[in-house]
Amino acid sequence: MAGAAYLGEFEQIVLLAILRLGDGAYGVTIGAEIQKQTGRVPVSGALYTTLDRLEEKGLLSSAMGDPTSQRGGRAKRFFTVTGTGLAAITQAQRSYQNLMKGLRLPGLEHA
């Protein structure tokens, strides 16, 4: 794991939500996806700070869309997971799976 970026739990959730959303990942949809899949309502500040931090780490890239009247003439900021980001989340999930091997947790079939 040498050289790979360490990912916190919320960083992993955000990266996975962006991967699930594909091309339509921006603040509103990312927040909604996290809420839908985890039942956790992300705090606005925590979400945008995490997105900025992941972009600084080179795990995400962002691009501004076109302004819309629904948003008061403000543009959306779309996020995409980079190759480094994909490698980091894969590594993090593999570590979780290794830790889970052989464990029998209640409510999980393949633990």
Place this chain on the structure above:
Amino acid sequence: MHRQTIGEWILGRLMTQDHAAAIVGDLEENGVSHMRFWLAIASNVIHSISRATAMAAVKGCLVQFAFTLLLSPVVTVAFYFLPLRYFLWIGAISILPVQIFTAFWITRQKQKQPLLICLMIVLIDCALGLLKINNVSINMAIWSIPLLLATIAIDRRNRQKSIA
């Protein structure tokens, strides 16, 4: 002025204008109430405070203290040679250059959020002023506004220079 404009201006001090506008746009798209809008803005401001920013604010307070020490001989001389009412005025006015030097120091740091550092220093100054440790701490709190204005002005000039 609309809440979006104010919210965007506040966030624009801490991040690029594009990013600030995108956050405010997201909040508008969600159609949040006034309270949730301002809570989200406050949450973004609080989460923007990095450890480096907090350390810079503490350093700024130490720099202020160092500047105050440099000026203390002037105030001491005033204490011996001037009547008490003039001495108090000199003590109060001598804090003004300290705050302006501090504003220059803040904006010369390679930090992304000079205004946030300034606000944190102002909060520390005000807290110390409320504790009434001595005349210097009280004057420092009173003269926080020039520090804030000077930092905004220098930061704005630096931004305009970098755009040009």
